[in-house]
Amino acid sequence: MSLDVDAFADAAGAxxxxxxxxxxxxxCDFAVVAxxxxxxxxxxxxxxxxxxxxxxxRPLDAVYFGGGTPSHIDPGLLGRILETLKSxxxxxxxxxxxxxxxxxxxxxxxxxxxxxxGFNRVSFGAQSFDPGVLGSLGRRHGPDQIGASVNAAxxxxxxxxxxxxxxxxxxxxxxxxxxxxxxxIDADPNHVSCYSLTVERGTPLGRAVADGAIAPxxxxxxxxxxxADAALAAAGFERxxxxxxxxxxxxxxxxxxxxxxxxxxxxxxxxxxxxxGARSRNIRRLDAYMETVERxxxxxxxxxxITGWDLELxxxxxxxxxxxxxxxxxxxxxxxxxxxxxxLVDAGVVATSGDRLRVTNPLLTDxxxxxxxxxxxxxxxx
Amino acid sequence: xxxxSRIRNFSIIAHIDHGKSTLADRLLxxxxxxxxxxxxxxxxxxxDLERERGITIKAQTVRLSxxxxxxxxxxxxxxxxxxxxxxxxxxxxxxxxxxGALLLIDAVQGVQAQxxxxxxxxxxxxxxxxxxxxxxxxxxxxxxxxxxxxxxILGGSxxxxxxxxxxxxxxxxxxxxxxxxxxxxxxxxxxxPLRALVFDSYFDAYRGVVCYVxxxxxxxxxxxxxxxxxxxxxxxADEIGVLTPDAQPVGTLGPGEVGYLITGVKEIDRIKxxxxxxxxxxTASEALARYQEPKPMVFSGMFPTDGDDFENLxxxxxxxxxxxxxxxxxxxxxxxxGFGFRCGFLGLLHMEIVRERLxxxxxxxxxxxxxxxxxxxxxxxxxxIELKSxxxxxxxxxxxxxxxxYVRAMILTPTEYVGPIMExxxxxxxxxxxxxxxxxxRVELDYELPLGEVVFDFFDHLKSRxxxxxxxxxxxxxxxESDLVKVDILLNGQAxxxxxxxxxxxxxFDYGKMMxxxxxxxxxxxxxxxxxxxxxxxxxxSRETVRAKRKDVIAKCYGGDVSxxxxxxxxxxxxxxxxxxVGSVEVPQEAFVAALRIxxxx
Numbered sequence: 011m012s013l014d015v016d017a018f019a020d021a022a023g024a025x026x027x028x029x030x031x032x033x034x035x036x037x038c039d040f041a042v043v044a045x046x047x048x049x050x051x052x053x054x055x056x057x058x059x060x061x062x063x064x065x066x067x068r069p070l071d072a073v074y075f076g077g078g079t080p081s082h083i084d085p086g087l088l089g090r091i092l093e094t095l096k097s098x099x100x101x102x103x104x105x106x107x108x109x110x111x112x113x114x115x116x117x118x119x120x121x122x123x124x125x126x127x128g129f130n131r132v133s134f135g136a137q138s139f140d141p142g143v144l145g146s147l148g149r150r151h152g153p154d155q156i157g158a159s160v161n162a163a164x165x166x167x168x169x170x171x172x173x174x175x176x177x178x179x180x181x182x183x184x185x186x187x188x189x190x191x192x193x194x195i196d197a198d199p200n201h202v203s204c205y206s207l208t209v210e211r212g213t214p215l216g217r218a219v220a221d222g223a224i225a226p227x228x229x230x231x232x233x234x235x236x237x238a239d240a241a242l243a244a245a246g247f248e249r250x251x252x253x254x255x256x257x258x259x260x261x262x263x264x265x266x267x268x269x270x271x272x273x274x275x276x277x278x279x280x281x282x283x284x285x286x287g288a289r290s291r292n293i294r295r296l297d298a299y300m301e302t303v304e305r306x307x308x309x310x311x312x313x314x315x316i317t318g319w320d321l322e323l324x325x326x327x328x329x330x331x332x333x334x335x336x337x338x339x340x341x342x343x344x345x346x347x348x349x350x351x352x353x354l355v356d357a358g359v360v361a362t363s364g365d366r367l368r369v370t371n372p373l374l375t376d377x378x379x380x381x382x383x384x385x386x387x388x389x390x391x392x
Numbered sequence: 393x394x395x396x397s398r399i400r401n402f403s404i405i406a407h408i409d410h411g412k413s414t415l416a417d418r419l420l421x422x423x424x425x426x427x428x429x430x431x432x433x434x435x436x437x438x439x440d441l442e443r444e445r446g447i448t449i450k451a452q453t454v455r456l457s458x459x460x461x462x463x464x465x466x467x468x469x470x471x472x473x474x475x476x477x478x479x480x481x482x483x484x485x486x487x488x489x490x491x492g493a494l495l496l497i498d499a500v501q502g503v504q505a506q507x508x509x510x511x512x513x514x515x516x517x518x519x520x521x522x523x524x525x526x527x528x529x530x531x532x533x534x535x536x537x538x539x540x541x542x543x544x545i546l547g548g549s550x551x552x553x554x555x556x557x558x559x560x561x562x563x564x565x566x567x568x569x570x571x572x573x574x575x576x577x578x579x580x581x582x583x584x585p586l587r588a589l590v591f592d593s594y595f596d597a598y599r600g601v602v603c604y605v606x607x608x609x610x611x612x613x614x615x616x617x618x619x620x621x622x623x624x625x626x627x628x629a630d631e632i633g634v635l636t637p638d639a640q641p642v643g644t645l646g647p648g649e650v651g652y653l654i655t656g657v658k659e660i661d662r663i664k665x666x667x668x669x670x671x672x673x674x675t676a677s678e679a680l681a682r683y684q685e686p687k688p689m690v691f692s693g694m695f696p697t698d699g700d701d702f703e704n705l706x707x708x709x710x711x712x713x714x715x716x717x718x719x720x721x722x723x724x725x726x727x728x729x730g731f732g733f734r735c736g737f738l739g740l741l742h743m744e745i746v747r748e749r750l751x752x753x754x755x756x757x758x759x760x761x762x763x764x765x766x767x768x769x770x771x772x773x774x775x776x777i778e779l780k781s782x783x784x785x786x787x788x789x790x791x792x793x794x795x796x797x798y799v800r801a802m803i804l805t806p807t808e809y810v811g812p813i814m815e816x817x818x819x820x821x822x823x824x825x826x827x828x829x830x831x832x833x834r835v836e837l838d839y840e841l842p843l844g845e846v847v848f849d850f851f852d853h854l855k856s857r858x859x860x861x862x863x864x865x866x867x868x869x870x871x872x873e874s875d876l877v878k879v880d881i882l883l884n885g886q887a888x889x890x891x892x893x894x895x896x897x898x899x900x901f902d903y904g905k906m907m908x909x910x911x912x913x914x915x916x917x918x919x920x921x922x923x924x925x926x927x928x929x930x931x932x933x934s935r936e937t938v939r940a941k942r943k944d945v946i947a948k949c950y951g952g953d954v955s956x957x958x959x960x961x962x963x964x965x966x967x968x969x970x971x972x973x974v975g976s977v978e979v980p981q982e983a984f985v986a987a988l989r990i991x992x993x994x
Contacts, residue, residue, distance in 0.1 A: 232942035
């Protein structure tokens with residue numbers, strides 16, 4: 011295998027949260043805000059302050075601007091943050107610098123300025139090529155804008171372009187989903203993410219479903235997932251994680267760092283990091299985040315220490331999402347020796363190959379991960 | 393000691409909520425037994441459950457003093473009776489201690505089946521029955537209609553029916569006068585050897601078993617050496633006394649008197665309600681009434697949700713039995729539910745009360761299997777075995793026949809529901825009997841039907857088909873041979889003992905279909921297809937499949953989600969702890985409860 015996922019355990023990542031959106035999609039439960047663009051300048055200043063105050067770490071191998079919609083605000087503001095990251099931590103040679111973008115924001119001018127600021131990977135929230143589905147997802151772009159924005163990115167010099175797709179939205183059909191996959195392939199990205207529509211509590215979609223709206227059908231979603239995997243594989247995209255496919259060499263470096271249990275910093279409201287034996291998170295509310303940083307305090311809202319056996323289970327939890335899985339290790343051995351683990355091996359959900367433990371049916375990954383979370387520390391573990 | 397001519401022993405018979413306890417409170421208050429200040433509502437109903445449900449489970453008794461119009465002081469012994477059919481044996485014991493009964497009818501609801509059943513018991517026991525219509529203060533009251541109904545059944549004149557409001561006290565003074573005038577005084581022989589009836593007992597943590605007794609002949613004195621005639625047990629009367637309602641020790645109870653007796657016995661089993669007490673030396677030649685062991689009619693398996701609670705369940709049952717000698721149990725092992733007890737109950741309400749007390753007072757989480765009745769199986773050699781659990785039914789080749797208990801059921805209903813009731817009874821293999829009109833609007837229907845059909849949600853259906861207006865009472869009739877089969881439920885090819893049931897062959901298919909489809913909705917999808925089958929012997933009569941789970945994965949798990957997603961799966965994992973492994977199938981605890989729930993639509 012050419013991709014060495016284990017190497018990412020030593021990578022250094024950084025996540026930057028940009029909460030601003032033109033409007034909030036009905037299924038979204040991230041820390042986002044619509045109609046607050048005038049706060050972007052103040053917010054970016056706070057993020058810059060936060061980066062500086064946490065001090066220098068080591069050169070970053072992967073930086074990811076997520077949201078919200080990073081492409082929604084002035085590229086110059088994003089550039090200020092990126093510059094600060096460079097000056098505080100430094101960037102490795104060939105570092106991946108990603109941002110999320112919406113097709114409707116991404117014209118040639120914006121593409122060129124983002125590329126010249128140092129971004130080299132763009133991930134579009136394409137979601138669907140079915141106008142009806144785009145409408146029910148509350149998206150503002152049409153199918154045509156997806157191709158146009160990819161072209162704009164290509165012209166501006168982005169050599170690494172990804173499309174996000176959502177499947178299983180009520181109203182979508184087998185045919186329209188296959189049209190979406192074909193549309194995505196035709197747009198010629200380097201990377202595709204396919205997510206089943208998930209109903210989260212507290213979102214407008216969650217409330218609608220609670221009130222009796224049609225919920226996505228898990229069996230239909232399983233069908234769509236399998237048909238997408240087949241079509242993408244035929245087009246040269248290889249699945250490397252539950253929901254991610256890429257052309258060889260275009261796997262998302264930042265996300266591989268997360269799944270390989272590498273460390274990553276995080277900045278901005280609601281951002282999560284994994285550093286110094288703990289997973290910790292920032293204050294989620296935008297105004298509270300900014301005020302805390304402006305007072306000169308750390309905007310950390312909470313922290314879960316992850317050490318010892320928990321660290322081993324954490325390694326399995328994130329690592330089993332990858333197609334290559336994990337190096338067996340003590341956790342993998344314990345899994346194989348447990349009743350529940352054996353049951354999953356017998357059912358063909360999990361398998362070993364060489365010194366690795368892998369989930370062979372990605373749609374049942376959580377079956378394996380629930381078992382992982384219940385594994386007791388073996389006597390042999392020190 | 394009170395002279396017999398000035399003793400009146402009586403019970404109050406009433407349907408649930410017809411105001412018996414309220415009337416008892418008023419009697420206590422008006423005779424000065426309890427001051428208004430000490431009065432708390434429904435003083436005689438001491439158990440929490442009784443207060444909540446407004447029903448009496450254990451009979452209570454109280455001695456009242458009343459100066460009547462003739463200026464004589466009378467002793468009125470109120471012997472309370474349980475109102476429900478399940479406890480008819482207890483009712484009959486209480487009635488045996490009385491000369492009179494007060495039949496209380498709700499002026500809004502009219503006569504109900506249970507009232508009538510108990511009234512018949514009173515008439516059969518030769519008691520003077522005084523009729524009273526209660527709740528005349530309510531705007532919807534129809535005292536005339538209620539009075540007409542009862543005299544059309546029991547005879548008499550409407551003028552003799554006392555109109556009262558136990559709540560306001562209106563008419564209660566008149567009622568007390570009627571008790572003194574109409575209830576016959578006891579006529580025991582003071583010089584004969586002692587004969588006293590144990591009509592109730594309860595367990596007191598400090599004093600041991602306390603018996604409620606009615607002296608019929610002779611005298612019961614403190615220190616006396618006593619013989620319990622049915623059991624043969626001999627004990628000393630450590631303390632005797634009367635209840636006013638507080639216990640007050642006395643030296644002697646004479647003929648006609650009612651009181652309590654403490655012998656120091658600690659085990660409730662050793663004192664049988666219904667037994668006759670006599671002197672150990674000059675034992676009476678004949679007991680008062682034939683003692684009869686209360687017979688459980690309904691059986692259900694009770695299993696702790698948490699297997700570690702098995703011993704706690706045993707202890708709780710033992711404690712409950714201290715006050716409820718009719719509760720029986722034996723250990724039972726279920727492959728699906730683990731270790732538990734097969735419990736026997738007098739009826740469905742009894743079962744429900746016991747279960748509720750176990751869960752509430754003893755903090756136990758229980759799974760109860762569907763109630764069944766005691767079938768009798770005739771074996772090839774002619775031996776008859778009694779079956780308490782469907783699991784124990786021998787194969788069809790290893791038995792001659794099965795018979796099942798039938799009951800005589802009495803249903804009182806507004807006439808417009810006769811059609812739907814007949815339909816229901818027929819669908820439950822019932823045989824239609826007499827129809828008696830109590831009034832142009834209300835009718836009494838008599839049926840005979842299998843108890844097994846009654847215990848399975850019959851009452852719920854009766855209530856729903858009659859908008860709650862019909863009332864039901866039943867008594868055991870006889871055993872009849874029926875074409876009964878055992879329906880097994882198989883999960884993934886393996887029979888689940890807890891779901892096995894004995895049903896009539898004609899209904900086996902519907903039952904199997906109902907169970908399989910109900911279970912299909914209750915069993916979560918697994919990693920493989922799970923067939924759910926209903927079978928008689930080797931023959932499959934119904935099949936459903938829980939399809940294998942295809943998708944169980946969080947779509948997005950990135951740097952920002954790891955902790956949250958972990959917690960989400962952790963919570964899901966906690967939920968799985970409440971699963972029982974049945975073979976290789978994970979079955980949620982709730983599925984057992986819900987599948988065995990009998991009040992579901994079917």
